[in-house]
Amino acid sequence: MSANTPVQGSDAGPADGAGAGGIGQSEVVAVVGTGTMGQGIAQVALVAGHPVRLYDSAPGRAEEAVAGVAGRLDRLVEKGRLGKEERDAAVARLHAAGALAELADAALVVEAIVEQLPVKQRLFADLEAVVAADAVLATNTSSLSVTAIAGGLAHPGRFVGLHFFNPAPLLPLVEVVSGFATDPAVATRAYETARNWGKTPVRCTDTPGFIVNRVARPFYAEALRIYEEGAADPATIDAALRESGGFRMGPFELTDLIGQDVNEAVTRSVWDSFFQDPKFTPSLAQRRLVESGRLGRKSGHGWFSYAEGAERPEPHTAAPAKAPARITVRGDLGPAQPLVDLFERAGVAVRRKKGDGFVELPSGGKLSLADGETSFEYHQEDVVYFDLALDYEKAGRIVLSAREDISPESLAEAVGLFQALGKQVSVIGDVPGMIVARTVAMLADLAADAVDRGVATAEDVDTAMRLGVNYPAGPLEWAGRLGHRRAAALLHALHERYPTGRYAPSLGLVRRAYAEEAEEIA
Secondary structure (H helix, E strand, C coil): CCCCCCCCCCCCCCCCCCCCCCCCCCCEEEEECCCHHHHHHHHHHHHCCCCEEEECCCCCHHHHHHHHHHHHHHHHHHCCCCCHHHHHHHHHHEEEECCHHHHCCEEEEEECCCCCHHHHHHHHHHHHCCCCCCCEEEECCCCCCHHHHHCCCCCHHHEEEEEECCCCCCCCEEEEEECCCCCHHHHHHHHHHHHHCCCEEEEEECCCCCCHHHHCHHHHHHHHHHHHCCCCCHHHHHHHHHHCCCCCCCHHHHHHHHCHHHHHHHHHHHHHHCCCCHHHCCCHHHHHHHHCCCCEHHHCECCCECCCCCCCCCCCCCCCCCCCCEEEEECCCHHHCHHHHHHHHCCCEEEEECCCCEEECCCCCEEEECCCCCHHHCCCCCEEEECCCCCCCCCCEEEEECCCCCCHHHHHHHHHHHHCCCCEEEEECCCCCCCHHHHHHHHHHHHHHHHHCCCCCHHHHHHHHHHHCCCCCCHHHHHHHHCHHHHHHHHHHHHHHCCCCCCCCCHHHHHHHHHHHHHHHC
């Protein structure tokens, strides 16, 4: 089971037949473990046309799971997503196994049991003595090493990770994970099988967190860090990432949905697996939340209360302010350049002059895109920072930050300018890198590092993040829009202000920044 955002997907996607290299449609697929994930994987294989066997070590669980899968197929028929004849044929192919020996003719066995390494190792040792020599053995683990699970097998080459996302029948992504000893032909067979099942598979090596749970850590970590610094409250941070960043859910509401204990455990597992690399450092605030028993929706309280009648806190929103009649844009605003046209369309007179890329307000204040620096560093100037947006025209909210003693006139002009575009405006504390820009830069950094280390291709990383956690754009795609040099420079600035190693840009991102510069020169 994976701690990620639910996204829209297809309920049923039967393949017409096995593609080249995949498990044949007439071949048996066995699923060990009959919880939510095990039943979901069984349903996917069943609707794709395979005979399916379900096994669970607890007596009676396999029979209950067969009934559960049949019930879900009934609901698909009621919704018009599956024909009754298809449903009947599928149920006829689904059987409960009373012992592992009944899985002997399976061409593929997928394990979805408890996330405990010794338990999984014992299961696969037992399976290896039962199934044929050419059967593929797969684990659905989301947190354990595929290599370690296969470590005690006589033939680890046929072992692979098939990490589905919950709920498996709905979510399209499958991470196909090659352990250290996985035969490339076996990984390809697993990949083609997932594709035949109507899924979107991505390939990756056996790294902590695979693709999604490795690259996604900054989405949670940076929000928590900004909260811990007292720069903004959870509701405002969530609103910024939703309404400006384009994410479907903010990190605080999302971790409440996932479960604070589950999300923190994944973060801690990745951090420990990377030998406590500072880029993955867990949050003390989240630790205290877990210790207090506030685990999110399932406990009735997390960052927000879910008690009956409880009102969700509103994000901080600035009071209406008068927009300046004219502004001066000095230089290119980079990814924020579309704002210039939006200002003019809103009736603000815009003068263009040479400069370093900022907006000059009538009061003399400067309005700059988040760059990793802070307003208080410019104590002789009124500098207001504004955050990155996925699409400035569509964004419903813009976040500003400024030092505490900034001129009220400059801040009001900045607020009014964005309100003139029809945006809600949130003013937060003077935190470097702001919210969206800082989060995107860190996501891009971990994504570039994963590609640079051979974990996955750039295309697969972006695909995994769009489909696995429903990001509005892949991190590397977004880094291309932001500019790799700008992302690297923002992280360099953050690293100067937080010299722990957390924000030091990876060589993968730095290489892209230099390549981008060389291309511009050429």
